[in-house]
Amino acid sequence: MAGGYPDTRRTAGAPSMCRFRPRAVLAAAFADQPMAESRATGWLSTRRQMWAGLGPGRAGGPLLSHDPRRAWVRRVLDAPLMCIRRDGPWEAPDRVTFRQ
Numbered sequence: 001m002a003g004g005y006p007d008t009r010r011t012a013g014a015p016s017m018c019r020f021r022p023r024a025v026l027a028a029a030f031a032d033q034p035m036a037e038s039r040a041t042g043w044l045s046t047r048r049q050m051w052a053g054l055g056p057g058r059a060g061g062p063l064l065s066h067d068p069r070r071a072w073v074r075r076v077l078d079a080p081l082m083c084i085r086r087d088g089p090w091e092a093p094d095r096v097t098f099r100q
Contacts (some may be wrong), residue, residue, distance in 0.1 A: 058082070 016043045043049040051059045057080045065071035077099040084092045 031047060034042075034044055034046060037045045041049055062068075062071035063076035078097050079094055081093055081096045081098065083092050084096075
């Protein structure tokens with residue numbers, strides 16, 4: 001049982017690095033936990049609740065585009081910063097993006 005997954009045998013044509021990693025990523029992405037700090041959150045997935053609270057500027061992907069690579073680059077560069085670390089306390093700038 002390599003990597004915690006029982007079915008890690010190689011299949012014809014599948015690269016070895018793809019044997020079990022996608023399953024781990026999908027398991028993490030869709031993990032459900034209705035509790036936070038030993039209390040029910042009212043959501044089936046507290047992780048989803050946290051992402052929803054971040055707002056559309058930080059969570060989610062870009063709009064559909066004929067050039068997805070550029071769309072993702074624009075999305076990342078235009079995402080608002082949550083904080084900036086400097087000497088001393090962290091700052092939480094208002095309306096500052098990675099592009100700036």
